[in-house]
Amino acid sequence: MTTNDTHSAADRTGRGSNADASTSAERALDCSVDRRSLLRRIGLLGVGIPAAGFLGIGCSENKGGASPRKTAVPVTSGASGAGATAAAPQAAVNVDYMPVPALAPALTRKTAETVKTTLTIKDVKGKLADGAAYTYWTFNGSVPGPLLRARVGDTVELTLVNPKESALGHNIDLHAVWGPGGGAALTQVAVGETKAFSFKALNPGVYVYHCATAPIDLHISNGMFGLIVIEPPDLLPRVDREFYVMQSDMYTKSAAGTPGLQEFNLPAMADERPTYVVFNGAMGSVTGDRALKAKVGEKIRIFFGVGGPNLSSSFHVIGTIFDRAAIFGSFASISESVQTVTVAPGGATMVELTVPVPGTFTIVDHALSRLNKGAAGQLVVEGPADPAIFKQL
Ligand SMILES: [Cu+2]
Numbered sequence: 001m002t003t004n005d006t007h008s009a010a011d012r013t014g015r016g017s018n019a020d021a022s023t024s025a026e027r028a029l030d031c032s033v034d035r036r037s038l039l040r041r042i043g044l045l046g047v048g049i050p051a052a053g054f055l056g057i058g059c060s061e062n063k064g065g066a067s068p069r070k071t072a073v074p075v076t077s078g079a080s081g082a083g084a085t086a087a088a089p090q091a092a093v094n095v096d097y098m099p100v101p102a103l104a105p106a107l108t109r110k111t112a113e114t115v116k117t118t119l120t121i122k123d124v125k126g127k128l129a130d131g132a133a134y135t136y137w138t139f140n141g142s143v144p145g146p147l148l149r150a151r152v153g154d155t156v157e158l159t160l161v162n163p164k165e166s167a168l169g170h171n172i173d174l175h176a177v178w179g180p181g182g183g184a185a186l187t188q189v190a191v192g193e194t195k196a197f198s199f200k201a202l203n204p205g206v207y208v209y210h211c212a213t214a215p216i217d218l219h220i221s222n223g224m225f226g227l228i229v230i231e232p233p234d235l236l237p238r239v240d241r242e243f244y245v246m247q248s249d250m251y252t253k254s255a256a257g258t259p260g261l262q263e264f265n266l267p268a269m270a271d272e273r274p275t276y277v278v279f280n281g282a283m284g285s286v287t288g289d290r291a292l293k294a295k296v297g298e299k300i301r302i303f304f305g306v307g308g309p310n311l312s313s314s315f316h317v318i319g320t321i322f323d324r325a326a327i328f329g330s331f332a333s334i335s336e337s338v339q340t341v342t343v344a345p346g347g348a349t350m351v352e353l354t355v356p357v358p359g360t361f362t363i364v365d366h367a368l369s370r371l372n373k374g375a376a377g378q379l380v381v382e383g384p385a386d387p388a389i390f391k392q393l
Contacts, residue, residue: 090254090258090259090260090261091259091260092130092131092132092259092260093131093132093133093259093260093261094127094131094133095125095126095127095133096126096127097126097127097281097282097285097290098124098126098127098136098138098141098142098143098281098282099141099142100142100280100290101142101143101144101145101146101147101226101244101246101280102140102142102146102147103146103147103242103243103244103303104146104147104148104149104229105149105242106149106231106235106236106238106239106242107149107150107151107231107235107236108235109151110151110233110234110235112151112153112154112155113151113154113155114154114155114156114157115149115150115154115155115156115157116157116159117148117156117157117158117159118158118159118160118161119139119140119145119146119158119159119160119161119172120139120140120141120160120161120162120163121137121138121139121160121161121162121163121166121170121189122138122139122140122141122163122166123135123136123137123138123165123166123167124136124138124141125261126143126281126282127282128250128252128262128276128278128282128283129256129257129276129282129283129284129374130257130259130283130284131259131260132257132258132259132260132261132262133260133261133262134250134252134261134262134282135222135261136222136223136281137167137168137170137211137219137222137223137224138223138224139172139211139224139226142281143223143225143246143248143280143281143282144223144225144226144227144244144246144248144280144281144305144307145209145224145225145226146226147226147227147228147229147244147303148209148226148227148228148229149228149229149230149231150176150201150228150229150230150231151201151230151231151232151233151235152201152202152203152204152230152231152232152233153200153201153233154200154201154230155198155199155200155201156198156199156200156201157196157197157198158172158174158183158187158196158197158198158199159194159195159196160172160187160189160194160195160196161189161194162189162190162191162192162193162194163191163192164191164192166191166192167191168191168213169188169189169190169191169193169213170188170189170211170213170219170224171183171184171185171187171188171189171211171212171213172184172187172209172210172211172212173209173210173211173212174199174207174209174228175207175208175209175228175346176199176201176203176205176207176209176228176230177199178199178200178202179199181212182209182212183197183199184212184213188213201230203230204230204231204232204233204330204331204332205229205230205326205329205330205331205348206227206229206303206305206326206329206348206349206350207227207228207229207230207329207348208225208226208227208228208305208306208307208346208347208348209225209226209227209228210224210225210226210307210346211224211225216309217269217308217309217310218264218266218269220248220307220308220309221248221249221250221251221264221269221308221309222264223248223281223307224307225246225248225305225307225308226246226305226307227244227246227303227305227348229303229350232331236301236331236350238299239298239299239300239301239352240294240295240298240299240300241292241294241298241299241300241301242300242301242302242303243292243300243301243302243303244302244303245279245280245286245292245302245303245304245305245363245377246279246280246304246305246306246307247277247278247279247304247305247306247307247311247313247315247343247365247375248277248278248281248306248307248308248309249272249274249276249277249278249308249309249310249311250274250275250276250277250278251264251265251266251268251269251273251274251275251276252264252265252268252275252276253265253268254275255275256275256276256283256372256373256374257283269309269310272310272311274310274311274373275373276373276374277311277365277370277373277374277375278373278374278375279363279374279375279376279377280377282374283373283374284374284376285377286363286377286378287376287377287378288378291360291377291378291379291380292363292377292378292379292380293379293380293381293382294355294379294380294381294382295381295382295383296355296356296357296358296381296382296383296384296386297354297355297356297383298354298355299352299354300352300353300354300355300379301350301351301352302350302351302352302353303348303349303350304341304343304348304349304350304351305329305343305347305348305349306343306344306345306346306347306348307345307346308345308346309345310345311345311365311367311370312342312343312344312345312347313342313343313365313367313375314340314341314342314365314366314367315340315341315342315343315349315351315363315365315366316339316340316341316363316364316365316366317353317361317362317363317364317379318361318362318363318364319359319361319362320353320355320361320379321337321338321339321353322337322338322339322341322351322352322353323336323337323352323353323354324336324338324351324352325338325341325349325350325351325352326349326350326351327341327349328347328349329347329348329349329350331350338351340366355379355381356386356389356390357381357385357386357389357390358381358382358383358384358385359380359381360378360379360380360381361378361379361380361381362376362377362378362379363376363377363378363379364376364377
């Protein structure tokens, strides 16, 4: 018997820096300053990304020494969701990021087993951006929920616990399941209830799971999604490091970067105009001490999925090429030497790369206007330089 829910990522400390005193003042300045402030918060200043201008994020205003406007404005004009406004100033709410989501380790067995997994609903107030917090609905207290793992031929017994402290009913629909609703009806749990079901893993691949309680888009946007990997009978090839990242879109009443506890914005979600587009649940959640870290020459594997609920991702790591990418999350459709992978909401991929030179490589959704909404992470690679591959002339 194997359990998924005890496995942890190497770093689950959930460290996060709180807003510094200057941040709220910067927010009141003009757009160019706010863009710089935003980029600092998501860790993109001073980390050697090619050039801010390359990404369209340079500051072009206020170079003549004019006094900055003191009027609060949305962080990025047109970047906020429908109905998102520059709200009246709120006090910053400084809370930690949610824990780094757990990632079950690679399997080593080639025989079928019964895999027992328990997921527990947790409502968590977590850091959304510096000075901004959000009340997430989660599986096991992280966004995304833990990466689960089984092998073709396994029977998975999944228990969903909805504690009495929870606010609402939830369920789980796993895309790796053959059966109506992917298990949603069988796991519909009211507050205080626990339900379980089993399914046989028949198809290998990387699959999304999510809450499918109505309104489904709200439950997903609030954080209720994750990945389950069904390894093929002969297992996935061994790599040196595995990572787990998911993208989602979030809808708040105030513009991105506004301090305070953020409120959900239903009209913005209905219009599919997110305020935030984030990796692992929050702006800057895959940067700094939470960045993906590896060494030159190591084989790296990233399981990447999109919870959505609405936006596809153009998944790209600037300055790298994916040696292998499992298109649509299918191990039967491996493409080689891939620059960008399109991943649909409710879809996933697995990419593998070996980085030959050191540096900080920025993870993006290559729909780059989303950078300002939070869709930026970092892969930090340490090791010796190789001038034969990359050097200044
Ligand atoms: Cu739910």
